[in-house]
Amino acid sequence: MNTPVRTARARTSRLRRISGTASVHAVLLGYTLIAVFPVFLVMMNSFKDRRGIFGEPLSLPHAGTFSLEGYATVLSEGSFATYFGNSLIVTVASLFLILFLGAAAAHALAEYRFRFNALLKIYMIVGIMVPIRLGTVAILKLMVDLNLVNTLLALILVYTAQGLPVAVFILTEFMRTLSRDIKDCARIDGLSEYRIFLEVVLPLIRPVLATVAVFSMIPIWNDLWFPLILASSDATKTVTLGVQQFIGQFTVNWGAVLAALSIAILPVLGLYALFSRQLIAGITSGAVKG
Amino acid sequence: MTQTATDSAAPAALRRRRKRAGRLHIVVFLAPAVLIYTIFSVYPLAESLRLSLYDGLEDGSAVWIGLGNYATLLFDPDWARQFWNAFSNNLVLFFVHMVVQNPLGLLLAALLSLAPRFGGAYRTLIFVPTLLSVVIVGFIWELILSPLWGVAETLLGAVGLAGLYQPWLGLESSALVTVSLISVWQYVGIPMMLIYAALIAIPDELIDAARVDGLSGFAIFWKVKLPLILPTLGIVAILTYIGNFTASFDLIYSIQGALGAPNFSTDVMGTLLFRTFFGQQLQLGDVHMGATVASMLFFIILVGVTIYLALVQRRLQRYEM
Amino acid sequence: MKRLLMTTAAYAALSLAAAGAVAQTLTIESWRSEDQAIWDEVLLPAFEAKHPDINVEFKPTAPTEYNAALNARLDGGTAGDLIVCRPFDGSLVLYQKGHLAEITDLAGLENFPSVAKAAWSTDDGAETFCVPMASVIHGFIYNREAFEELGLKEPQTVEEFFAVLDAIKEDGSYTPLAMGTADQWESATMGYTNIGPNYWKGEEGRLGLIEGTAKFTDPEFVKPLEVLARWSDYMGRGYQAQSYSDSQNLFTLGRAAIYPAGSWEITGFNKQAFFEMGAFPPPVEAAGDTCYISDHTDIGIGMNAATEHPEAARTFLEWVASPEFAELYTNALPGFFSLSNATFEVKDPLAREFLSWREQCESTIRVAHQILSRGEPNTWNNLWTVGANVINGVMTPEEAARTLQDGLAKWYAPQKD
16 A cells, blocks of 8 residues: 555655644744844843943843843832722723623614614714814813713723724624524523523624724723823823833933833733633634534 | 514514513613713714814804815815825825735734644734833834834844844835834734634634535635635724724824924824824914814725725625625 | 921921911922922922922923823813913913913012013013923033043034034044934924024024014025034934934933033933033134024913912912022022022032023024914924924925925915015
8 A cells, every 4th residue: 555656745745734834833933023022122121221221232131231220210209000900990991891881782783673773883883983082172071070080980981982883893793693593592482682682692702702802902001191181190090101101201211211111011911811811712612603 | 663683584472572572672782882982982072073163263262164174174285285195194004004914914813723833822922012002112113223222233234134224213215114014013913813713713614625625725715714704804904994094193103203203204194183183392282173184084084984884895795695 | 308208297287287277289280200309309398398288299291292181181170280381372372261370460570581571471571471480501512521532622613513523423432413303303402493593693583583574594594404404414323213312312321422402401411421511502603703592481380270279379389489499490400590580509510501601692592482383384393394304304404494484474474475
């Protein structure tokens, strides 16, 4: 059976497979380096003194250049733990509202036929098209009237309003593709419309929810504008605002600036590492398959 | 009128029961989202856009001038020059994202969907820049590309290309493309994740069937997988279009400033809008012209989204069937 | 420091108990985030020691966001009680809109010359709305050790200036000029309005533009652009992408010889530079010419018309107008020169050097700031862009001057043809 030709062919195909795998890894590894290198560069240089940062930006810190002075400045000048807590509360709460309320609205729009359905859908996604920052003054006046200035709730409400259009847009698109049979079966089983949404639909759209979550999270976490306008007090400051103000205060002190950047990056990475498993589990659960 | 799309097929018992349930649940599902969105987004935005129909007087009051501000924006030489310059810069930005970011995202997603070893690690790490604030991204890339720090130059030198180094962010010819590529670096994770999610949702049976038909891996990708993920690619394209007009502001503002340096070569609708609306140094904010720029931005995005909904999405849906 | 704070706090608590009053808290809006420590540790404790019933907090916003954020907060009614004022139209508009309170009769304002108050008064000078805090003076800071090493002297004339630059360039160990064009504003601020007054004779040229008797296309306004165009040969490689903080670092790390400066750099440079620094005023065309310096009224402070504590805010402003604040501020922040008539000793040698030019030279303010940047296109924005363009060599000085003049003529009646 093992004619020489066959073995040769098997070998070439194995070789091809190996070289294929190698090139897959080469591309992925190459791009991963591009993605991570700048972040690594900042962290590495945050452990050097000012001359080390400028003189040898690409070398690891060594005895001559190692310095924790930047971190000392950051820790003595800014309360980054509070800022981080604020960012976390705002982001998580807004995300929850965007996903839950967005999914409920998308479900209603995709599932039921009622008057003005199409119009309402357009209404809900129009908000994608105008940067919400333009409504700043009206939003601020509203928050003053509601007595919400310098509270995290003000930020949560604005971010929820800002995130809903994209969430509704993506979620209705996907919900339309859900099979109706499952829902109708549930109806025959006597489940209420609410339970159908909570127990049938939500689990089915989990992967999309995870995607929407990642999407919505980024502009919220990174926003500079609304924290500045609505909640710039020390007690409600977010990490992004804290870092930005810190950079303003220590423009020339790059050791401190790099340390502040590193401190701001690390928790996000940790959080993402934590979320990432959930996210991928969501995506790969394959609920949409079939 | 309250009925589900499947009425015709639903058994009579089910129909009766639904009638009894009424339509309260629809209100319950919709009300919270619609309320928050209306109060904290639509109302403030409408307030602002309304201002575009007025002109401010010195004492702070306003007078209705119809479309006068739009005429100024489009036909006054100074305004029109800024407007069209910003608009065309946005188109360049969009173009770079469409030819670099999205194909790159597709490539990475396709490779990741082959489930290589360490796939999870690659995926996680490539997504890292997306999580960073523009404050951080701007600062990092200014440092790397800085002529003073010399990181870019040293790195190019390591592969014998030091001669290629230019102060890219400072040259009119290259600043816009450089900023676009920084944005690609930051956001490529988004199309990658969306496409990856779509790719792994393709039923295995379909791919097995194609394999039985003797298609190579490459052919399976082009002929089976790609058509199936077209709706996702459509969503990616329209999100890129919208983000290009709205989200691009922060990065450009943080790296190149409110005037889109050098010589307005990186000025986009977002920066034009910001300095018009809020002012810049001695330039006083003009809410009325600012609102006009904002409304134009709104119309431009509306046109794009309409085209997408009318043409692309309809065709894609036919594909799916 | 901590002890000082604690004594202050204890003192405050005691007097509170005695007076039975409730402490009022005032917040200051400012764009000077670099000054946080000085306000917290020097200025505010000094005020609170005298007025234990008033607690003041300094809450700066980054300069790039200051105007936008302040306007939004004023419109929304959440702005601080005390507002640090940009000069001229930036604050005039706030006053006209009713956001800043009138303080014309504030005790202590008589300590300031009318030229200082002009930056924060209505065009006719009748109503004043901010207390002048400080001006900044332009010139050049240099690395004294580098000059000694190369045997160079402070240049007096333009040609000497370029001879010095040539010598530094030839030697090669220092970048002659630490400036870049990436952020654009340095070209206008440290470039054009720094060296320009010597050509347009300070106030004479500036008022000529306002009255319509001079134009940006006149030789005295084109020449400084021509000189600026020559700077690029002496700036660092890749200066087109060199940012403001890059330039600061380049100089304070001892890698550049001359830094086109505003005096506000002194505080930071004293901390960062490890070498001795000197300063010289913008060189004149021919030896013996009258010299002109840009002594720019840069920063003032007013009160929010909507403050809930108008009495306390006025008390604070009166303190800012006092000789005590003038001395404290000028010495805490060398490079920001009080505009008060009060006499006191300036301790920092570099700051003293800048200040001494007021004796030898005629003072003027930045050319585009009063009235000329009131319309669209904005003259000051135009100056940023064309200034950088001229240095980058993408625009000739004549084209740049034409852009400035056309922009101004478009909306400013006295300049319309």
